[in-house]
Amino acid sequence: MKRSIEELISYLKERELRPSYQRLKILGYLLENRNHPTADEIYESLHSEIPTLSKSTVYNSLNVFVQARLVKQLTIEDSDTRYDIVTQDHGHFKCELCGRIYNFKINIDGSDTPDLKGFNIKDRNVNFTGTCPSCLKGKEIRGR
Template sequence: MKIEFDNLLEKLKTKNIRLSHQRLKVLEYLTLNQCHPTVDQIYNSLHNEVPTLSKTTVYNTLNSLTDVGLVRVITIEDNETRYDIRTDNHGHFKCVSCKDIFDFDIDIDKFSTYELKDFHVKDKNVYFKGLCPKCVQFETLNK
């Protein structure tokens, strides 16, 4: 993971994002915890380690990282914004039981979008919802 983190730091520098301790901690959290966290999850995980961290700083950092393409916003649920360090086109599966979100590879560009030929598509997402293997097993054992 160290090489990937160094690579991200270099990308921050090339995107002219000022490196601060708080921004680096948010970036480090996203890199080491690829769980599609919310702002609250990031803030709560880092606040003890970085007491000067505010939710506003987390929001601003995530907005900056999103603006330069280093982080992707995912909104599987209307009322929940999560952040993904993986910015390539891929799919997401959200378990309706444990609420975990899993990445899966899918060639989104192969989907036929002929009906949208006159549109300018800025973002492509594929979301599935259901039960993850852990929750399927738990549900099966409790029947």
């Protein structure tokens, strides 16, 4: 269900970020599209709605959101930077066939990892790649 504008404004004001129209749209997009979009996907989608939207604005806004810990930036493979509105630690699985990204629950915070004794952990990323059940099923059916 779509968030109200007031909710989105709150999101930003709580973090002392000015709620410009563009920022609200970008934030709204991330809340409605939890498929870890790239900056380009966000831009392409909103650009049709806001013809004057600048790609610089999208990048700038995303960077500001990441800085404010409102959004999480993730790179699962290559230099494929994506954004996630769910900032609590969780894993990401990327299917190499269809490219879809699945979230999964993780139980790893590193505090009990001997190798990391004395380290101050700020961010945790768990990223897997492989083949999802849908694509595995497709392969089997095609007899590959």
